[in-house]
Amino acid sequence: MLSKNQARAFFLGGTVVFFLIFLGLSWHTLAREVPKQTHEENLTEAVVRGKQIFDKNNCMGCHTILGEGAYYAPELTKAYERKGEAYIKTVLTVKEPWQPRGRKMVAYAMSDQDASDVIAFLKWIGEMDLNGFPPKPDLQSKVPVPAK
Amino acid sequence: MKYKSQQVAWWFFALSGVLLLLQITYGFIMAFAHLGYDGLHEIIPFNAATATHKNLLVVWILSGFMGAAYFIIPDEAEHELISVPLAKLQFWSLAIVGVVAVIGFHLNWWEGRKFLEIPRPLDYLVVANVLLFLYIIIMTLWKGKKRTTTSLVLTMGLLFAALLYLPGMIWFDNQTMDSFFRWWVVHLWVEGVWELIMGGILAYLLIKLTGVDREVIEKWLYVIVGLTFISGVLGTGHHYYYIGTPKYWLLIGGIFSAMEPLAFLGMALFAVAMYRKGEKRHPNTMALNWTLGTAILSFVGAGLLGVAHTLPAVNLYTHGTFVTAMHGHLAFWGAYGMLVLGMITYAAPLLTGRKLYNAPGASYAFWLSNIGMIGMTTAFAAAGVTQVYLERKVGMDFIDTQQAMQVHFLVLIGAATLFTTGIVMFVVNFFKYGRPTDEALEPA
Ligand code: HEM
Ligand code: HEM
Ligand SMILES: [Fe+2]
Numbered sequence: 001m002l003s004k005n006q007a008r009a010f011f012l013g014g015t016v017v018f019f020l021i022f023l024g025l026s027w028h029t030l031a032r033e034v035p036k037q038t039h040e041e042n043l044t045e046a047v048v049r050g051k052q053i054f055d056k057n058n059c060m061g062c063h064t065i066l067g068e069g070a071y072y073a074p075e076l077t078k079a080y081e082r083k084g085e086a087y088i089k090t091v092l093t094v095k096e097p098w099q100p101r102g103r104k105m106v107a108y109a110m111s112d113q114d115a116s117d118v119i120a121f122l123k124w125i126g127e128m129d130l131n132g133f134p135p136k137p138d139l140q141s142k143v144p145v146p147a148k
Numbered sequence: 149m150k151y152k153s154q155q156v157a158w159w160f161f162a163l164s165g166v167l168l169l170l171q172i173t174y175g176f177i178m179a180f181a182h183l184g185y186d187g188l189h190e191i192i193p194f195n196a197a198t199a200t201h202k203n204l205l206v207v208w209i210l211s212g213f214m215g216a217a218y219f220i221i222p223d224e225a226e227h228e229l230i231s232v233p234l235a236k237l238q239f240w241s242l243a244i245v246g247v248v249a250v251i252g253f254h255l256n257w258w259e260g261r262k263f264l265e266i267p268r269p270l271d272y273l274v275v276a277n278v279l280l281f282l283y284i285i286i287m288t289l290w291k292g293k294k295r296t297t298t299s300l301v302l303t304m305g306l307l308f309a310a311l312l313y314l315p316g317m318i319w320f321d322n323q324t325m326d327s328f329f330r331w332w333v334v335h336l337w338v339e340g341v342w343e344l345i346m347g348g349i350l351a352y353l354l355i356k357l358t359g360v361d362r363e364v365i366e367k368w369l370y371v372i373v374g375l376t377f378i379s380g381v382l383g384t385g386h387h388y389y390y391i392g393t394p395k396y397w398l399l400i401g402g403i404f405s406a407m408e409p410l411a412f413l414g415m416a417l418f419a420v421a422m423y424r425k426g427e428k429r430h431p432n433t434m435a436l437n438w439t440l441g442t443a444i445l446s447f448v449g450a451g452l453l454g455v456a457h458t459l460p461a462v463n464l465y466t467h468g469t470f471v472t473a474m475h476g477h478l479a480f481w482g483a484y485g486m487l488v489l490g491m492i493t494y495a496a497p498l499l500t501g502r503k504l505y506n507a508p509g510a511s512y513a514f515w516l517s518n519i520g521m522i523g524m525t526t527a528f529a530a531a532g533v534t535q536v537y538l539e540r541k542v543g544m545d546f547i548d549t550q551q552a553m554q555v556h557f558l559v560l561i562g563a564a565t566l567f568t569t570g571i572v573m574f575v576v577n578f579f580k581y582g583r584p585t586d587e588a589l590e591p592a
């Protein structure tokens with residue numbers, strides 16, 4: 001039977017080995033791959049300002065982005081592509097509480113500059129290589145359309 | 149209770165109970181908002197409610213862990229805590245930082261990073277607080293007569309948890325890197341070092357409640373925490389599928405995270421086996437219920453419901469939907485919520501000298517909260533599956549999908565009411581035990 005010393009060696013050895021592998025892979029991911037997949041060359045100052053505004057207002061407290069956040073408001077990863085610049089600018093700059101079909105968004109009344117920065121951020125996010133996320137609706141074509 | 153300084157644990161347990169009630173209140177605010185009743189939007193917008201709900205969760209669990217450590221370490225090390233005034237100082241600073249953070253969330257003072265919303269200046273205070281806590285624990289262990297495996301695993305878990313908080317404090321311009329390190333905190337906590345804390349507390353409770361030989365329990369403790377790290381560290385990859393990180397994480401994260409339930413299965417089998425084997429029956433049967441309950445429900449909530457969406461092909465569709473919320477609730481409750489409540493149930497009679505093990509409401513508190521939480525998990529599951537199919541698979545619009553899901557939030561509120569009734573009974577019962585007293589000290 002396994003002794004207590006063997007059990008301890010299993011714990012310590014396993015932890016060290018797998019943690020080192022994890023550190024190595026993390027280094028490779030961050031130093032080599034993320035800059036390519038996220039197009040870091042397009043990470044302009046406007047994008048960085050946009051990210052800070054996104055952070056400061058806790059947009060992730062209602063929306064998801066890259067699939068992370070809360071589930072009260074739509075996924076924003078492809079918002080730029082889906083809604084376009086003009087629509088997003090209106091949402092961010094409007095001074096009246098914004099209520100698309102009942103669900104309320106905070107009226108941020110952002111300046112034109114701030115709104116443009118957030119849009120630059122969303123555009124940059126939308127261009128990332130996300131290994132296929134968000135997925136294409138794969139059952140859409142199977143939904144029968146009744147003849148008129 | 150053998151050592152007078154263990155009494156300080158009571159304050160942490162009391163804080164835990166109060167914050168749990170407050171957390172639940174914000175849960176209701178969000179559940180009603182999902183139903184379309186969001187009258188509080190002007191004062192408490194959804195993002196303030198969610199930040200409060202998630203952070204209070206983390207703080208009440210951590211407060212419970214700290215209380216557990218202050219109770220367990222003197223007992224295991226056979227030494228009084230090195231300083232009770234320092235421990236009290238640590239308590240009050242924790243409570244104050246927590247309250248300031250929650251108020252800040254309502255005034256737009258936060259960072260939009262899920263679970264890590266506490267703003268950076270307060271983070272430094274958190275770090276100072278945790279350093280003080282670790283100093284007290286480690287010095288007590290150092291000066292103590294004994295260093296048991298149980299106390300070492302518990303302390304190691306607490307120390308690593310503190311270290312892992314640091315990567316979450318680095319600034320990044322790149323959202324992907326920000327998210328990458330957010331998971332070093334969130335994932336490596338709940339699926340790594342917190343399992344050490346859980347293993348330590350569970351082993352302590354089993355030793356006390358079942359009377360099984362320490363050597364046997366501690367040997368299996370090493371095996372379980374070994375399994376935790378072997379699967380859980382590379383298992384972090386299940387959060388690196390779709391955030392701008394390379395494809396090899398699909399393979400690595402998929403394989404290793406699929407093995408993570410083994411550690412939780414180990415804990416469940418271990419607890420049940422020790423319960424069967426134990427000859428001594430401690431009179432505190434409610435504490436035993438919670439202990440076995442946490443071992444079993446953590447396997448269901450974290451293990452089974454975790455593995456349900458951890459494979460890349462599934463996660464592509466469920467990532468960031470209510471399927472995640474389903475798992476998040478039962479995993480946190482089963483693994484860490486019940487563990488803290490179990491520790492409180494064991495310690496309260498010993499701290500206060502009120503040896504009432506089966507108070508009238510105690511059994512209702514246990515069953516109502518657990519049945520309620522399982523009901524809530526079911527409601528989230530129904531909402532999540534609906535969302536995945538309508539929005540992700542059929543391509544329906546966001547708001548149309550949300551409206552189709554609304555009925556499940558009605559069920560959620562019903563189940564949450566049961567849950568809350570149980571929790572209120574638990575907290576009331578705890579306070580009925582009164583304050584800790586020296587009369588509860590066991591004669592040496
Ligand atoms: C009355 C009880 C509760 C209710 C009504 C409730 C409701 C909710 C709701 C509506 C959300 C937000 C989902 C969204 O982003 O739109 C949420 C998030 C969350 N709650 Fe609760 N909750 C309750 C209790 C608890 C308890 C006791 C725990 C932990 C033990 C917990 C842990 C969480 C976690 C971890 C999240 C984040 C989940 C995610 O984003 O995937 N909640 N809760
Ligand atoms: C006690 C242990 C656990 C707790 C408390 C827990 C809690 C959570 C929470 C709160 C989230 C949402 C995090 C966020 O979006 O920021 C999450 C996500 C996730 N968990 Fe766990 N979890 C545990 C164990 C596990 C295990 C053992 C597995 C796999 C076998 C697992 C698989 C996942 C996956 C795949 C996600 C990502 C969901 C998504 O893509 O949206 N979890 N977990
Ligand atoms: Fe995870």
